[in-house]
Amino acid sequence: MDIPILIQTDSARDSRRKYGVTVPDIPGCTSSGDTVDNAMRNVTQAIYGHVGTLLRLGRAFEIKPSPFEELSKEPDYAGGIWALVSVDLAKLDV
Known part of the structure; x- marks a missing residue:
């Protein structure tokens, strides 16, 4: 499954460029x-x-990847780089 992520820079913390990542879905x-x-x-x-x-705690969840076009309209997600990460949740051993 490909999940969209947002990568944003945060150079205000220190002199090194650091990248924060959000998983909107x-x-x-x-x-x-x-x-x-x-x-x-x-x-x-x-x-x-x-x-x-979440699985170990028995919490219900659903991951339904949103389209970039929809996510990029959110003001909180302005100014970042969109990417996809591929995960295989069947690999989880719970």
Whole structure:
């Protein structure tokens, strides 16, 4: 399953460029990294961890990837880079 993510820079924290990542279709799932590549690897692990926790807790959820066109209209998502991360939720061992 391909899940859209939003990568935004946050250079206000320190002199290094840091990238924050939001997963709009999975509320509460965020991550970060010092590079874009690192941020994308970290968010993939965050997605597996977040969904795995929901499953272990017995919480109902549905991941229905939204189209970029729809997500990009949200004011909170302005000024970032959209990307897709591919995850296979069948890999979760819960």
